[in-house]
Amino acid sequence: MRGGVTCNHGRRGDLLNALVATFRRSWTVTWRAYPFVFFLATLMLGGLTVGLAYIALHVIGGGQVGRDFVDKAGTADYFSYVAVGAASFMFTVRLFLGASRDLLVEQRGGTLGALLVAPGRRVSYLLGFAAFGLFQALLEVIVLIVFAILLGASMSPVHPFTLLVGVLVLTVSVICVAVPFACVMVTAGEAHITQNTFIYAVAVLCGFTFPISYLPGPVRLLGELIPITPALELLRGGMSGHGTLGTMLPQLLIALGLAFCYALAGLAWLPHALRRAMERTF
Amino acid sequence: MDAGIRTAGLGMTFPGRRGLHRGAPKVAVDGLDLAIPPGRVTGLLGLNGAGKTTTIKIMATLLRPTSGTIHVDGIDVVAKPREVRRRINLIAGGERMVYMRMTGRENLWYFGQLYDVPRTVLRKRIDELLELVGLTKDGDTAVEKYSRGMTQRLSIARGLINDPAYLLLDEPTLGLDAPIARDLRKVVARLAAEGRGVLLTSHYLDEVEELCDHVYLISDGKHLAQGSPEELMAAAGCDRSVRVVITNPSAPIRAIATEFAATLGVTPTIVAGENGELEITIRHAEDVAGPLMSALVTGGAAISQLEALQPNLEDAVLTLAAGGAVPAEAEAVRA
Numbered sequence: 001m002r003g004g005v006t007c008n009h010g011r012r013g014d015l016l017n018a019l020v021a022t023f024r025r026s027w028t029v030t031w032r033a034y035p036f037v038f039f040l041a042t043l044m045l046g047g048l049t050v051g052l053a054y055i056a057l058h059v060i061g062g063g064q065v066g067r068d069f070v071d072k073a074g075t076a077d078y079f080s081y082v083a084v085g086a087a088s089f090m091f092t093v094r095l096f097l098g099a100s101r102d103l104l105v106e107q108r109g110g111t112l113g114a115l116l117v118a119p120g121r122r123v124s125y126l127l128g129f130a131a132f133g134l135f136q137a138l139l140e141v142i143v144l145i146v147f148a149i150l151l152g153a154s155m156s157p158v159h160p161f162t163l164l165v166g167v168l169v170l171t172v173s174v175i176c177v178a179v180p181f182a183c184v185m186v187t188a189g190e191a192h193i194t195q196n197t198f199i200y201a202v203a204v205l206c207g208f209t210f211p212i213s214y215l216p217g218p219v220r221l222l223g224e225l226i227p228i229t230p231a232l233e234l235l236r237g238g239m240s241g242h243g244t245l246g247t248m249l250p251q252l253l254i255a256l257g258l259a260f261c262y263a264l265a266g267l268a269w270l271p272h273a274l275r276r277a278m279e280r281t282f
Numbered sequence: 283m284d285a286g287i288r289t290a291g292l293g294m295t296f297p298g299r300r301g302l303h304r305g306a307p308k309v310a311v312d313g314l315d316l317a318i319p320p321g322r323v324t325g326l327l328g329l330n331g332a333g334k335t336t337t338i339k340i341m342a343t344l345l346r347p348t349s350g351t352i353h354v355d356g357i358d359v360v361a362k363p364r365e366v367r368r369r370i371n372l373i374a375g376g377e378r379m380v381y382m383r384m385t386g387r388e389n390l391w392y393f394g395q396l397y398d399v400p401r402t403v404l405r406k407r408i409d410e411l412l413e414l415v416g417l418t419k420d421g422d423t424a425v426e427k428y429s430r431g432m433t434q435r436l437s438i439a440r441g442l443i444n445d446p447a448y449l450l451l452d453e454p455t456l457g458l459d460a461p462i463a464r465d466l467r468k469v470v471a472r473l474a475a476e477g478r479g480v481l482l483t484s485h486y487l488d489e490v491e492e493l494c495d496h497v498y499l500i501s502d503g504k505h506l507a508q509g510s511p512e513e514l515m516a517a518a519g520c521d522r523s524v525r526v527v528i529t530n531p532s533a534p535i536r537a538i539a540t541e542f543a544a545t546l547g548v549t550p551t552i553v554a555g556e557n558g559e560l561e562i563t564i565r566h567a568e569d570v571a572g573p574l575m576s577a578l579v580t581g582g583a584a585i586s587q588l589e590a591l592q593p594n595l596e597d598a599v600l601t602l603a604a605g606g607a608v609p610a611e612a613e614a615v616r617a
Contacts, residue, residue: 014398021395025381025388032383032424110378114440117342118396119367278344279296281377 007242015127018120022128023135026102030132049090050148053082053209074242083148083155084239088232090144091137092174092208093199098133099126099178101195104185107277116278122270126182130175157240165245166235169255173227176259179266183273189280207232221242227258284356286319286479287341287370287448293349294336294503310336312503313350313548318406318448320479323470323496327483327595329603334483338452341481342372354448368397370448373441375456378433382426386417386436388426390443397444404443411439414469431462438469448479455486467493487595497595501603518601520593521565524574527587531560537582539564542574546602559586 034041057063057079065078073081103125106112115125149155157163181198185191205212205223212223223229230251237243237251245252292314297507298305311333318324318341326334340352341344343363352359354366373379380389387408394404400616410419415435425433434454451470455463463486470493484490490497491511497515498505499514507517528535536552539562543550553564562578564570571590 008319018396021392023386026393028388029381029383092374109381111343111381113374113377114379114393115396116344117367117370117372118393118444119364119398120396121364171558275345278339281344 012277015121015124018124022125023131026132047147050085054151072213075240080154082209083153087141087144089208091141094137095133096178099130099175100182101191102129103182104191113281157239159238159244162245163238166238170231173231173255173259176263179263183269186273186277227255227268230255283558287354289314289316289352291350292347295348310503318479318481321477322495323474323480323493325482325490325497327599328500332500338450342450370447371441372450373437373454375453379437379561380425385422387421393440393443407520410444415439431458451482491514491595499602508603515598518598520597521567523565523591524571525563525589526585528560528583529586530584535581535583538577542577
């Protein structure tokens with residue numbers, strides 16, 4: 001061989017190539033690293049989340065919710081409300097971790113340099129990580145929904161199309177929010193504080209287990225600046241039927257607009273963050 | 283189009299950081315002019331912190347220089363990094379750069395996909411590369427079961443997956459056993475012979491001496507000297523040394539040694555041993571072992587030991603990095 005540089009220069013499919021290859025690689029590595037624990041952890045997390053909500057309602061709350069909850073949430077079925085929220089929260093967290101943390105994992109594993117010296121687009125790696133995170137998230141959510149149905153939650157959507165759009169918008173929102181967080185992790189060289197800050201913040205601010213109208217004004221505003229909040233409203237609208245795609249168009253547009261801003265900020269920061277990471281590597 | 287990797291006034295200053303506060307900026311690379319042509323192994327030497335790795339990272343598009351220019355086959359590395367990445371690859375001995383849970387073949391497949399190598403070409407190339415680095419038999423074994431040497435050989439194969447025109451090697455034999463390091467040196471020499479441009483940094487200077495046709499020596503990010511290893515040794519003024527042990531020392535024999543050294547313009551080191559023998563050492567640029575032996579034997583000396591030491595690149599690097607004297611004939615290679 002002689003340095004002939006046999007690559008498909010600038011082929012439009014190279015982004016998809018790198019994305020699919022990164023997904024396959026993540027699958028291979030994860031499956032070999034945790035062949036049994038991977039699925040066991042998924043089963044347990046789903047079961048525990050719904051189980052705790054069930055216990056909270058029936059043992060602590062006596063199976064009843066307050067009048068103000070019915071007013072703010074638009075439903076008296078707290079268990080179904082929490083089940084949908086828990087499924088969405090698990091989906092959000094798993095997808096976020098997949099999309100945000102893997103660059104740092106690569107850096108710690110000594111493979112980030114090899115990735116970055118390749119001509120694949122950086123965003124294709126992020127999307128590859130996110131695609132695998134999405135796959136894991138869907139698996140976990142399916143398990144959780146099965147548990148929730150077994151415990152009596154109503155999980156059949158009133159407007160399936162609105163629900164589908166809600167899930168898609170939530171997926172896009174989480175991936176877009178994950179990009180600047182990936183930059184923070186790579187720049188700071190740590191994941192735990194950053195990821196936990198995100199997880200606790202969205203748990204409180206985005207309306208997963210209670211309507212955000214319970215929050216004080218300024219705190220609620222913080223929640224409304226995260227695209228996951230309107231995306232979740234859209235998803236809940238499709239699930240409970242208190243909104244259709246037409247009536248919830250503002251939530252859809254706000255979610256996508258905010259997601260776009262997060263993605264733009266993240267992608268502008270990404271090259272700087274990766275160079276910072278490379279200053280510290282080998 | 284200028285073939286090769288060429289830098290002009292290349293500089294890299296890191297902003298100083300002390301926790302969350304700004305500290306004094308750190309100049310890592312300062313005005314380097316380098317040329318790595320195709321078909322040659324070029325060495326980049328310097329003591330720790332000299333700026334070698336930073337320079338390689340800039341060439342690999344991993345860092346953006348703060349001053350100067352860098353081109354690969356005429357392509358601006360800063361303006362068109364993706365185009366440059368198709369022509370180069372990097373192997374860093376201090377980094378794993380492959381996935382432990384995947385097999386050697388899977389690793390090469392993955393990186394081949396990132397370089398968008400067509401599938402039919404990739405399949406053939408993976409087989410060729412595994413054979414080149416002697417991993418054909420272990421290609422389907424998980425890397426976590428590889429020895430360090432095997433992992434490093436796989437890393438070399440990864441570095442060749444895009445059939446790069448230029449290979450940047452940062453300490454490629456770091457921590458490897460001698461036989462494996464020797465095999466890797468053969469691979470590197472073959473790659474250059476095939477027409478690739480190779481840039482090599484290594485702390486094993488005998489490796490650089492063996493492989494490199496041209497060496498740049500840098501210190502504190504600045505260009506200190508350049509030339510072939512032999513030219514650098516001459517530039518450093520590193521002398522050969524001859525050491526003889528005489529079992530029948532006497533005043534006339536001492537005088538012969540002193541007079542012989544005086545004719546060369548040097549002073550001998552004469553040390554009396556514990557068992558009554560005399561140890562004479564003379565340092566000179568030329569090989570003077572033969573004439574010294576003749577003079578001593580003619581004068582009646584009984585010689586029990588003779589040792590002739592050649593200067594090496596390590597001596598040269600240490601001397602030059604410390605700002606050692608440079609003979610007039612070697613001034614041309616000084617920066």
